[in-house]
Amino acid sequence: MVExxxxxxxxxxxxxxMNYKRGGSVRFVSIEESYGHFLGEDLIxxxxxxxxxxxxYDGFALRxxxxxxxxxxxxxxxxxxxxxxxxxxxxGEVRHMQAVRIMxxxxxxxxxxxxxxxxxxxxxxxxxKSSILLKRSLTAGENISVAxxxxxxxxxxxxxxxxxxxxxxALLATFGYKQVPVSAKPKIGIIATGxxxxxxxxxxxxxxxxxxxxxxxxxxxxxxGGEPIYFGQFSDDFDTxxxxxxxxxxxxxxxxxxxxxxVGDFDYLPAIYxxxxxxxxxxxxxxxxGSVTTVAEKNGKLLFGLSGNPSACYVGFELFTRPIIxxxxxxxxxxLKKEVAFLGTDFPKPNPFDRFVRGHLSxxxxxxxxxxxxxxxxxxxxxxxxxxxLILLPGGTRGYERGMEVSVILLExxxxxxxxxxxxxxxxxxxxxxxxx
Amino acid sequence: MVExxxxxxxxxxxxxxMNYKRGGSVRFVSIEESYGHFLGEDLIxxxxxxxxxxxxYDGFALRxxxxxxxxxxxxxxxxxxxxxxxxxxxxGEVRHMQAVRIMxxxxxxxxxxxxxxxxxxxxxxxxxKSSILLKRSLTAGENISVAxxxxxxxxxxxxxxxxxxxxxxALLATFGYKQVPVSAKPKIGIIATGxxxxxxxxxxxxxxxxxxxxxxxxxxxxxxGGEPIYFGQFSDDFDTxxxxxxxxxxxxxxxxxxxxxxVGDFDYLPAIYxxxxxxxxxxxxxxxxGSVTTVAEKNGKLLFGLSGNPSACYVGFELFTRPIIxxxxxxxxxxLKKEVAFLGTDFPKPNPFDRFVRGHLSxxxxxxxxxxxxxxxxxxxxxxxxxxxLILLPGGTRGYERGMEVSVILLExxxxxxxxxxxxxxxxxxxxxxxxx
Numbered sequence: 001m002v003e004x005x006x007x008x009x010x011x012x013x014x015x016x017x018m019n020y021k022r023g024g025s026v027r028f029v030s031i032e033e034s035y036g037h038f039l040g041e042d043l044i045x046x047x048x049x050x051x052x053x054x055x056x057y058d059g060f061a062l063r064x065x066x067x068x069x070x071x072x073x074x075x076x077x078x079x080x081x082x083x084x085x086x087x088x089x090x091x092g093e094v095r096h097m098q099a100v101r102i103m104x105x106x107x108x109x110x111x112x113x114x115x116x117x118x119x120x121x122x123x124x125x126x127x128x129k130s131s132i133l134l135k136r137s138l139t140a141g142e143n144i145s146v147a148x149x150x151x152x153x154x155x156x157x158x159x160x161x162x163x164x165x166x167x168x169x170a171l172l173a174t175f176g177y178k179q180v181p182v183s184a185k186p187k188i189g190i191i192a193t194g195x196x197x198x199x200x201x202x203x204x205x206x207x208x209x210x211x212x213x214x215x216x217x218x219x220x221x222x223x224x225g226g227e228p229i230y231f232g233q234f235s236d237d238f239d240t241x242x243x244x245x246x247x248x249x250x251x252x253x254x255x256x257x258x259x260x261x262x263v264g265d266f267d268y269l270p271a272i273y274x275x276x277x278x279x280x281x282x283x284x285x286x287x288x289x290g291s292v293t294t295v296a297e298k299n300g301k302l303l304f305g306l307s308g309n310p311s312a313c314y315v316g317f318e319l320f321t322r323p324i325i326x327x328x329x330x331x332x333x334x335x336l337k338k339e340v341a342f343l344g345t346d347f348p349k350p351n352p353f354d355r356f357v358r359g360h361l362s363x364x365x366x367x368x369x370x371x372x373x374x375x376x377x378x379x380x381x382x383x384x385x386x387x388x389x390l391i392l393l394p395g396g397t398r399g400y401e402r403g404m405e406v407s408v409i410l411l412e413x414x415x416x417x418x419x420x421x422x423x424x425x426x427x428x429x430x431x432x433x434x435x436x437x
Numbered sequence: 438m439v440e441x442x443x444x445x446x447x448x449x450x451x452x453x454x455m456n457y458k459r460g461g462s463v464r465f466v467s468i469e470e471s472y473g474h475f476l477g478e479d480l481i482x483x484x485x486x487x488x489x490x491x492x493x494y495d496g497f498a499l500r501x502x503x504x505x506x507x508x509x510x511x512x513x514x515x516x517x518x519x520x521x522x523x524x525x526x527x528x529g530e531v532r533h534m535q536a537v538r539i540m541x542x543x544x545x546x547x548x549x550x551x552x553x554x555x556x557x558x559x560x561x562x563x564x565x566k567s568s569i570l571l572k573r574s575l576t577a578g579e580n581i582s583v584a585x586x587x588x589x590x591x592x593x594x595x596x597x598x599x600x601x602x603x604x605x606x607a608l609l610a611t612f613g614y615k616q617v618p619v620s621a622k623p624k625i626g627i628i629a630t631g632x633x634x635x636x637x638x639x640x641x642x643x644x645x646x647x648x649x650x651x652x653x654x655x656x657x658x659x660x661x662g663g664e665p666i667y668f669g670q671f672s673d674d675f676d677t678x679x680x681x682x683x684x685x686x687x688x689x690x691x692x693x694x695x696x697x698x699x700v701g702d703f704d705y706l707p708a709i710y711x712x713x714x715x716x717x718x719x720x721x722x723x724x725x726x727g728s729v730t731t732v733a734e735k736n737g738k739l740l741f742g743l744s745g746n747p748s749a750c751y752v753g754f755e756l757f758t759r760p761i762i763x764x765x766x767x768x769x770x771x772x773l774k775k776e777v778a779f780l781g782t783d784f785p786k787p788n789p790f791d792r793f794v795r796g797h798l799s800x801x802x803x804x805x806x807x808x809x810x811x812x813x814x815x816x817x818x819x820x821x822x823x824x825x826x827l828i829l830l831p832g833g834t835r836g837y838e839r840g841m842e843v844s845v846i847l848l849e850x851x852x853x854x855x856x857x858x859x860x861x862x863x864x865x866x867x868x869x870x871x872x873x874x
Contacts, residue, residue: 031637032667035656043822051641087633089644105633105745107644158822165849166656167795167821170747173649178638196524196542200468201615204488207526207544212610219472219603230469309541310607339800358604363776366805366842384604385480385595388852405803412602414849415825 005284007291010319010354011423014335016281017320018419020297021327021334024186024253028179031172034164037182038225038329043158043168046175048148053108056145060121060132061112062099064140072135075122080130084109099132108144115143161331163414183329185227188321189252190214191245192233193260193269194308199233213258213313216384217306220317224325226254238268245272249303254324256317259308269294269305278303286395288353290316314384315356318411326416333416338392338425341408344371347393347400354395358387361408370408388412392426442721444728447756447791448860451772453718454757455856457734458764458771461623461690465616468609471601474619475662475766480595480605483612485585490545493582497558497569498549499536501577509572512559517567521546536569545581552580598768600662600851620766622664625758626689627651628682629670630697630706631745636670650695650750653821654743657754661762663691675705682709686740691761693754696745706731706742715740723832725790727753751821752793755848763853770853775829775862778845781808784830784837791832795824798845807845825849829863 008016026040055061062078070076078099084090090100090109100109108115115138122133151157157171161183164172172180192214200210211233221228231248234241241260249255260269273280278296283305285293289312294305302324306316318336326334341361357372370391373383392407393400400406407425417425445453463477492498499515507513515536521527527537527546537546545552559570588594594608598620601609609617629651637647648670658665668685671678678697686692697706710717715733720742722730726749731742739761743753755773763771778798794809807828810820829844830837837843844862854862 031652032655032665035659047641051646052643084644085632087631087645105631105646162822164656165822166653166660166751167824169656170649170653170751170821173637173652174647176637176647178636194524194542195522199615200610200613204484206489207521208524209488209542210611210613212607215468215610216603216607218469219601219606222472223603228469314603314607340803342803363805366777366779368800368803368805384607385599385602387604412849412851 007284007286008282010285010287011426013282013285013293013295013320014323014419014422017295017302017324018327018334020281020300020302021324022300023183023330024328025184026181026330027184029182031169031178031180034172034180034182035166035169037164037180038326038331039158039160039162039164039168040181040183040330041160042156043162043171043175043177045151045153045155045157048153049151049174050145050147050149052147054145055102055104055106055108055115055143057115057117057143058104059102059115059117059143060099061102061108061115062094062134062138063096063112064114064138064142066097067114067116067134067137070134070137075133075135077124078132078134080123080132082109101130113140113144114138117143159332161326161329161333165414183225185225186253186325186328187251188221188226188228188325189248189255190217190221190228190230191248191255191257193241193257194233197233197259213306213308213310216310216314217256217258217317220314220322221256221325224317224322225329226325238271241268242272242275245303246276249276249298249301253328254302254304254321256304256306256321258306258313260305273303273305276303286354287315288355290319290356291353293320295320310384311358314358315390318390318409319356323419331416333418335417335419335422337410337413337415337417338407338422339368339410340405341368341370341389341391343391343400343402343404343406344369346402347372350398351393351400352395355391355393356409357391357393358383359389359391359408360386361389361410368408370406444721444723445719447722447724448863450719450722450730450732450757451760451856451859454732454739454761455764455771457718457737457739458761459737460620460767461765462621463618463767464621466619468606468615468617471609471617471619472603472606474601474617475763475768476595476597476599476601476605477618477620477767478597479593480599480608480612480614482588482590482592482594485590486588486611487582487584487586489584491582492539492541492543492545492552492580494552494554494580495541496539496552496554496580497536498539498545498552499531499571499575500533500549501551501575501579503534504551504553504571504574507571507574512570512572514561515569515571517560517569519546538567550577550581551575554580596769598763598766598770602851620662622662623690623762623765624688625658625663625665625762626685626692627654627658627665627667628685628692628694630678630694631670634670634696650743650745650747653747653751654693654695654754657751657759658693658762661754661759662766663762675708678705679709679712682740683713686713686735686738690765691739691741691758693741693743693758695743695750697742710740710742713740723791724752725792727756727793728790730757732757747821748795751795752827755827755846756793760856768853770855772854772856772859774847774850774852774854775844775859776805776847777842778805778807778826778828780828780837780839780841780843781806783839784809786836788830788834788836789832792828792830793846794828794830795820796826796828796845797823798826798847805845807843 094111293316323334531548760771
């Protein structure tokens with residue numbers, strides 16, 4: 001008996017999965033370890049930037065109003081009454097026709113309201129007395145970085161869930177985060193099923209292939225921000241597989257299985273879900289590859305039944321598992337960014353289904369060009385290495401031509417998108433196509 | 438006395454640094470650890486993909502020539518003589534009007550040259566004998582994934598130096614790399630100088646700022662593929678600083694200092710280079726920020742003297758240190774990718790120098806839009822968190838308008854570019870501007 005499954009739309013499937021989103025806990029790591037984590041709390045300025053009026057250059061601080069008459073033909077002479085390095089403070093007040101030598105980053109001395117760059121003055125030394133000759137006038141505030149001009153105390157500089165890149169690290173250091181609150185990574189179990197699978201280091205045998213999905217998904221989990229736990233490769237034996245899935249399920253935040261979800265005699269996962277008592281959210285999605293992708297939940301915990309086919313497994317993970325991981329990390333932009341690009345080549349295949357074709361994004365004179373990589377047979381792995389996008393080719397067309405507008409999903413992007421933006425972008429694309437067509 | 442330094446062009450500076458490039462060693466990590474590393478050797482297919490002719494679907498394998506007469510009105514009946522799961526092999530040969538039930542991924546039985554999908558046949562069972570009814574003809578090779586159609590044994594699937602992403606991990610698993618040869622990461626020392634610097638957890642004091650550069654560079658090193666070693670924050674005292682720089686220099690592959698390179702009385706680095714016996718490659722670059730970036734070498738080992746100014750430090754690292762790191766990792770595309778984008782906003786500042794403005798890259802209907810972030814004062818840090826590009830604004834103009842073509846450097850891109858492509862792209866841009874103008 002072949003079960004007839006009713007496919008649902010990709011966007012509907014994403015929404016069903018996201019009904020079970022839940023945020024994880026927050027923990028602290030040292031700032032050195034923080035790169036590549038996700039902020040567990042909003043990053044807040046604990047002081048103004050700059051914290052005080054300071055000099056952006058090496059130069060001389062003085063009073064602008066004293067400089068009004070300075071010109072190339074009649075330079076004015078200022079007495080140098082002190083010298084401050086960055087980190088030092090000038091005691092006392094600078095008075096009429098006086099100047100203080102100041103280094104980049106140092107605090108502007110009391111009384112001063114302008115800085116002239118070192119290169120623009122002539123330094124004199126007469127009888128052990130230092131002075132400078134100034135050949136131009138300055139306006140009040142000239143060459144002064146004013147306290148708070150960049151950032152005010154209390155400003156939110158990055159929201160929780162933000163990927164910690166080097167710029168964020170600089171902010172964390174500036175605002176005193178020696179220990180950084182980061183989102184705890186979800187523990188995500190992986191079980192590979194399929195008696196056709198060999199271990200990586202086994203020699204090839206007739207009818208068998210090496211298990212690549214488990215390790216691919218393992219690294220996809222890391223890229224998405226999760227902590228993978230590989231439970232190994234299980235046989236297609238029902239009872240063994242049930243025990244192992246059930247055990248693993250209790251040790252993780254989410255569980256991924258690869259393989260075993262087709263409508264075939266050797267595909268036990270649907271029966272295992274039933275025996276576990278999990279509710280199937282969907283078991284067929286209107287897309288290629290990955291139509292047999294199945295997601296189930298029990299007590300709010302999700303099981304992702306990804307296809308055993310490498311491309312389908314890859315696509316199913318990025319569409320359905322990745323947003324759940326990013327949400328766990330407190331991001332409100334959990335879905336991969338979807339953008340418009342131009343097809344870099346003809347894609348003549350008739351296309352009854354919505355397809356997610358692995359592609360390579362390149363740039364041509366400021367335009368995004370999307371080119372399918374490899375043969376794009378759904379069981380081909382070699383093209384995955386070069387892929388940095390999924391090209392979305394809606395079904396119901398007779399093929400695509402070079403230069404046509406397509407939607408692409410950016411696989412390496414860290415900013416992401418809100419779920420509703422992702423879904424809305426398809427509607428916008430369809431509307432645009434109707435207008436064009 | 439103020440030293441007058443002669444600035445050199447950015448591209449010239451990159452070329453001078455790259456004269457001292459050297460590749461590092463290769464080590465092995467488990468495939469689970471390989472994500473985010475860089476291949477130390479070319480990735481080579483150890484077998485055809487697929488390794489044998491196989492079925493891309495669940496269905497029935499049979500001989501195409503037997504199906505010639507099949508049609509909706511006169512379906513043909515085939516005897517089902519066996520059943521093979523993925524990973525099993527059918528013993529014997531399939532003969533005239535026979536079929537074998539076959540699962541996705543299973544090897545095509547001897548004699549067969551086509552597969553019909555499960556959904557397209559009617560299965561019969563009469564007196565314990567299985568058969569199928571076929572309503573259409575098949576062509577030889579239909580629904581068969583042929584051995585080697587994706588990849589031939591011996592093919593180079595990814596070059597050494599390639600960033601290991603999940604697709605590369607899939608390839609590594611498929612081709613038996615349980616242990617993966619990866620490029621050993623260069624050890625890169627960091628020393629922060631400047632008596633104005635506070636530790637992250639110190640309360641703010643008048644005239645002082647917290648040390649953000651060291652931690653920012655620390656994470657930039659990780660992103661670039663290096664292993665950072667932070668030696669701490671040194672005072673501006675010359676002798677102490679010399680000892681510490683000299684000690685650190687012997688423990689690392691490259692050494693970075695932040696601060697202390699301006700032409701100021703408290704900037705000791707130039708004198709320290711001299712005392713170490715290092716040759717200065719350049720100490721002034723015609724760009725803003727980062728004009729005082731200094732690079733020196735001793736016995737082929739490089740010292741990067743980055744500015745104490747956060748933006749200048751950031752830019753100097755990405756332009757000069759990153760390519761050296763990627764080259765150490767065996768990449769032949771060591772420089773960040775430079776592309777054309779359209780300016781997303783007016784940038785009215787007159788611009789005597791080549792500027793590298795931190796910006797955010799977004800996409801508008803398939804076009805790259807580059808928008809400067811924050812105020813872009815060179816000592817502003819808050820904008821760095823949102824920056825994913827550097828916008829290159831060549832000097833000698835009276836400002837830029839929204840929509841103008843600009844070059845952008847992609848900070849998060851892993852593919853990179855060859856040094857000569859990077860340099861050539863500026864020439865192309867200038868040529869284009871001349872044609873337009």
